[in-house]
Amino acid sequence: MGDGEGGIKAHKQNNIRQVLNLIREHETAAVAELAPKSRLSKTTVKKMIDLLVCLGLVQSAGKGLSTDEGGKKPELFRFNPAYGYVISIHVTPEAILAAASDLSWGLSQFRKTPVGLKRDLESILALLAGEIRRILGAKASGREKLLGVVVALPGLADSSRGISIYSPHYHDWGRNVPFLDLLRERVEELAAVPLFVDCVNRYQAFAERVKGVAVGVKNFMIIDAITVGLGAGIFLHGELMRGHQSLSGEIGHMTVNPVDGPRCNCGNHGCFEAMVSANRLRALADDARMNGEQSLLFQNGKMEDFDIARVCELSGQGDKLCRRLIDDVARWFAVGLGNIILTNDPELIVIQGQYVKAGECFLKHVREGLRRIGLPDVEKTVRIEFSALGEERGVIGGAAVVISDFFAKRLSFKEKE
Ligand SMILES: [Zn+2]
Structure with a gap:
C-alpha cells in the first residue's frame, strides 16, 4: 500500500485529487454522485472522502433529499475553503x-x-x-x-x-x-x-477564469485599460501565455497608428494604449473647444473633469462631440482587437478597467468596427464582454x-x- 515513505502510491494520489476536485466544483456532493463521475466504486470514493474529512479538506454538509426509490437520505459533503x-x-x-x-x-x-x-x-x-x-x-x-x-x-x-x-x-x-x-x-x-x-x-485573466465571465472558456483574453496603461492576459487552450521573455500580453505597445499617432509613454508613436487613452480623447476635446465647438463637456468655456464614463453618457444624450470621441476610440479599439483576434483567435475577449463604464453602446461600436477589419469575409464569432469584477480582480x-x-x-x- 505504501510507496516506501509510508505514503500513498501515485495513481491513488491522483484518484484522491480527482475526487477532491469534483467536490470543489460542487456546492455539495454525495458519494453516489461522485462515484460515476470519478469512475471509482462507491466504497473507494467513501474511503477517500473519509481521508479528506480527516485531513480537514472536506466537511460533512448534512443530509440530502432521499432518492425516488425512497432510500436513505444521502450524506452530503463540501469542500472546506478555510x-x-x-x-x-x-x-x-x-x-x-x-x-x-x-x-x-x-x-x-x-x-x-x-x-x-x-x-x-x-x-x-x-x-x-x-x-x-x-x-x-x-x-x-x-x-x-x-x-x-x-x-x-x-x-x-x-x-x-x-x-x-x-x-x-x-x-x-x-x-x-x-x-x-x-x-x-x-x-x-x-x-x-x-x-x-x-x-x-x-x-x-485568472480572476475571470475562476470567478468571472470566462469560467469554462479555454481560449480567451482580458484587456485591462487603466488611466495610464493597457495590457492583456491571454489563455490559449486553457494555458496562460507568458512567452519567451515574458512579453506575452504587452499589447498596449502594439503599433496601430505609426503615421500620426501621439507619442506613447514607451517613447514610440501610435501605440494601441496611446490611441485609446483618456489623455488622447481629452486632447481631442480640448482642440474642439479651442475651435469654438459646443459640447456639454464644456461649462463656461472650460472643460470640467474629463472621464470616459462622462463622454459616453453625454454621447448617449446626443452630444455631437462626445459621439465623435466615442466613435473614434471604438474605431482604434477595433483595430487593436482585430490584430489580436488574428494572432490568437480567442473565443472571448473580456474588457476590464475604465472602458467598462463606457457601456453597451461602446461595445456595439467596437463590434461594428471589427467587422470591417482583417479578413472581412471571415465571420468573427468572438464574443466581446465587459468584466463584472471590480478593483479586487x-x-x-x-x-x-x-x-x-x-x-x-x-x-x-x-x-x-
Ligand atoms: Zn507604447
Whole structure:
C-alpha cells in the first residue's frame, strides 16, 4: 500500500485529487454522485472522502433529499475553503491593494493603501511588508495555514525568476529587480512560504477564469485599460501565455497608428494604449473647444473633469462631440482587437478597467468596427464582454494562481496515523 515513505502510491494520489476536485466544483456532493463521475466504486470514493474529512479538506454538509426509490437520505459533503489561505497583493500605479483569500477566492481583510509620494523600491517593499504582517496578525492560525503570498505588479514581470523586469509606473526601481528575494529578506515570517509574482494582467485573466465571465472558456483574453496603461492576459487552450521573455500580453505597445499617432509613454508613436487613452480623447476635446465647438463637456468655456464614463453618457444624450470621441476610440479599439483576434483567435475577449463604464453602446461600436477589419469575409464569432469584477480582480486572480499551484503541485495525501 505504501510507496516506501509510508505514503500513498501515485495513481491513488491522483484518484484522491480527482475526487477532491469534483467536490470543489460542487456546492455539495454525495458519494453516489461522485462515484460515476470519478469512475471509482462507491466504497473507494467513501474511503477517500473519509481521508479528506480527516485531513480537514472536506466537511460533512448534512443530509440530502432521499432518492425516488425512497432510500436513505444521502450524506452530503463540501469542500472546506478555510483549509488554508493566501495573502494576495496588487501594486497599482497609485495604491497597494491587499487581502487574504480563502481557497474559494473569498476575500477578507481587504485594504487599499495609497502609495503617496514615496515610490522608491524600499518604500514600496516596506508597505508590502506592513500589509503582510497586518494580515498575518489578523489570522488566528497565523502562518500555519498560509499557502503562499502573491504580488501582482504593473509593467513587465517574470514569474519564473521572481523579478520585476521593468515598471513604467515606478521608473526608479530600475531593471530586473529580484522582487521576491527582496520581499523575503524584509519579512522574516516568509522564510519558508512560497512566494509568487507576475504581471497583474495575467492574474486578472485568472480572476475571470475562476470567478468571472470566462469560467469554462479555454481560449480567451482580458484587456485591462487603466488611466495610464493597457495590457492583456491571454489563455490559449486553457494555458496562460507568458512567452519567451515574458512579453506575452504587452499589447498596449502594439503599433496601430505609426503615421500620426501621439507619442506613447514607451517613447514610440501610435501605440494601441496611446490611441485609446483618456489623455488622447481629452486632447481631442480640448482642440474642439479651442475651435469654438459646443459640447456639454464644456461649462463656461472650460472643460470640467474629463472621464470616459462622462463622454459616453453625454454621447448617449446626443452630444455631437462626445459621439465623435466615442466613435473614434471604438474605431482604434477595433483595430487593436482585430490584430489580436488574428494572432490568437480567442473565443472571448473580456474588457476590464475604465472602458467598462463606457457601456453597451461602446461595445456595439467596437463590434461594428471589427467587422470591417482583417479578413472581412471571415465571420468573427468572438464574443466581446465587459468584466463584472471590480478593483479586487488582481487580488482574486493572484490568489487563484497560488491555490491552483497548491492543489496541482504541492498537495499530497498521507494516511492519518
Ligand atoms: Zn507604447
